[in-house]
Amino acid sequence: xxxxxxxxxxxxxxxxxLEFDEVREYSDGDDTRFIDWNVSSRMxxxxxxxxxxxxxxxxxxxxDTSSSLxxxxxxxxxxxxxxxxFAIIALAAVANNDKVGSLLFSDxxxxxxxxxxxxxxxxxQITQILSVEEGRxxxxxxxxxxTASQTMKRRGICLILSDFRTTNYRTELTLxxxxxxxxxxxxxxxxxxDFPSSGLVSLEDPESGQTLNVMGTGRxxxxxxxxxxxxxYLWHKNCKSAGVDVLEISTEDDPAVKLLHFFExxxxxx
Numbered sequence: 162x163x164x165x166x167x168x169x170x171x172x173x174x175x176x177x178x179l180e181f182d183e184v185r186e187y188s189d190g191d192d193t194r195f196i197d198w199n200v201s202s203r204m205x206x207x208x209x210x211x212x213x214x215x216x217x218x219x220x221x222x223x224x225d226t227s228s229s230l231x232x233x234x235x236x237x238x239x240x241x242x243x244x245x246x247f248a249i250i251a252l253a254a255v256a257n258n259d260k261v262g263s264l265l266f267s268d269x270x271x272x273x274x275x276x277x278x279x280x281x282x283x284x285x286q287i288t289q290i291l292s293v294e295e296g297r298x299x300x301x302x303x304x305x306x307x308t309a310s311q312t313m314k315r316r317g318i319c320l321i322l323s324d325f326r327t328t329n330y331r332t333e334l335t336l337x338x339x340x341x342x343x344x345x346x347x348x349x350x351x352x353x354x355d356f357p358s359s360g361l362v363s364l365e366d367p368e369s370g371q372t373l374n375v376m377g378t379g380r381x382x383x384x385x386x387x388x389x390x391x392x393x394y395l396w397h398k399n400c401k402s403a404g405v406d407v408l409e410i411s412t413e414d415d416p417a418v419k420l421l422h423f424f425e426x427x428x429x430x431x
């Protein structure tokens with residue numbers, strides 16, 4: 162964390178501006194706009210102001226806790242994946258002395274933890290995310306974005322961890338992205354893309370409880386793939402139109418590797 166992720170985090174997520182550092186004697190090549198005339202008049206020679214990057218930023222993570230995140234075809238589910246991603250980013254923020262907070266949401270805001278510094282504060286949030294129990298219905302991302310906009314008074318980083326099985330969030334997402342650096346991380350599973358070849362299968366929606374019997378035929382599997390590819394396209398379109406950077410991480414991926422590649426891509430863009 163301290164060597165690989167903390168350094169990448171610092172280079173990608175910069176502070177909101179510059180703050181005054183000190184006054185020193187003017188030298189050739191310095192910007193004349195920053196000459197401190199009061200000090201210069203007292204000292205009888207030109208002095209200029211120097212500035213440093215305002216490093217401290219606030220990281221706010223919106224974590225979807227709806228029942229659809231408990232789905233998995235492998236060893237971990239999407240909710241556990243969200244916890245792993247949160248841990249990596251939050252601990253990198255702690256290493257850079259930034260504040261970290263979180264907002265857990267389903268069809269309403271489940272809990273909001275105000276940003277603070279310190280590893281103990283982050284470890285408490287990791288525990289809360291990983292201990293969320295199944296049973297929360299729906300996913301109101303629009304409400305989560307609106308709440309974050311109202312509570313984040315100063316420009317910061319806003320990370321969204323969700324499978325984005327929700328609608329009507331583009332307006333609130335756009336408003337959030339106007340004030341903050343927003344990254345949407347879509348949590349996926351291989352079964353979100355490919356339905357297995359099978360006989361008659363009974364499916365149940367974990368949030369509505371509705372059931373459906375389907376045959377895993379070639380035609381059905383193609384329709385299934387086309388449907389979720391279209392959903393992915395709409396998610397990508399909504400995020401890009403809102404000015405939000407995107408990343409997809411699957412339950413079969415190593416989240417650390419995916420995040421490192423993401424950092425590298427953002428650094429090149431910057």
